[in-house]
Amino acid sequence: MEIKTELAPLIDILHKTKRVVVLTGAGISAESGIPTFRGEEGLWKTYRAEELATLSAFIKDPRLIWEWYDWRRGIIGSKDFNPGHQVLANWEKLFPAFHVITQNIDGLHQKAGSYNILELHGNIWKLRCTEEETITENHSTPLGEIPPHCSNCGALLRPHVVWFGESLDPSILQSAFALSSSCEVMFVVGTSAVVQPAASLPLSAADSDATVVEINPDPTPITPYADFSFRGKAGDILPRIDGELSLINPSGEE
Ligand code: NAD
Secondary structure, eight states: OOBBHHHHHHHHHHHTEEEEEEOOOHHHHHHTTOSSSSGGGOOOBBHHHHHHHHHHHHHHOHHHHHHHHHHHHHHHOOOOOOOHHHHHHHHHHHHSSSEEEEEOOHHHHHHHOOEEEETEEEEEEEETHHHHHHOOOOOOSOSSSOBBTTTTTOEEEEEEEOOTTOOOOHHHHHHHHHHHHHHHHHEHHHHHHHHOOOGGHHHHHHTTEEEEEHHHHHHHHTTTGEEEEEOOOOHHHHHHHHHHHHSSSOOOOO
16 A cells, blocks of 8 residues: 655545544653653663563562652653644544544643543553552642552552553443544554554554554554554644644634
8 A cells, every 4th residue: 555645635635534533652742751661761760661560560569660650740740732732632623523542641632632532541640549449630749658558448559550461441442442443534643553452443443444644753563554654743743734724724614
């Protein structure tokens, strides 16, 4: 299949499109200053994320894992959304059905004003009781207590995120596949597309004849399935697409 790299044919398609899904990964938040896992700044002390983001690492040393999350919460809490997040929040008003499916746990899509979001891997601002499974929001940076404990039962709290080797919430996953297989256009933005099952969502869209648009400075395993591939930063490419869309559709109406 020929992969297109020009904007004009995509704008023509978008102009007729009603159902859009955007799958985002750590790359969309890179320009906000949040390190990706696979980028060079993705290391903490000498650990790789794969060594820390696991249930066995948490059971072995909850303090260490919470120190890492406290460090990440500190970074994320000091950052803001960028023009890439902003465009996606605006598009929620532009397209009749528009959803973001994110692998990110940083909450920056919400901060930018998006509402229709499926968080596949949880949210770093939510804590879950390891006994009662209750979820609470906590935005303190740094955390008052490391590791934190449930105020109700005293058990350890864990980050409400999906760790390597853990299953995703089946209802969220089901909704993500339903959206992906019924959209007309799927954008795949800033994901290395190596973490499953998220990496299968664009394939499900492609199988259902959606137009797949990848935005990433580097090629990924999704690239061969993409109809359009824009090699660049989300914070540059998304505003460019948005700018062209508004030229054709300046009122922002359908
Ligand atoms: P990843 O780190 O594996 O890959 C990031 C991708 O983004 C790469 O393909 C890279 O080329 C691309 N990229 C880098 N800068 C970009 C930019 N400016 N614009 C567009 N693309 C850019 O990330 P992943 O695929 O999301 O998978 C890693 C896992 O790590 C996910 O499960 C995610 O939950 C987690 N994670 C989340 C955050 C976050 O919440 N911000 C940060 C790090 C890791």
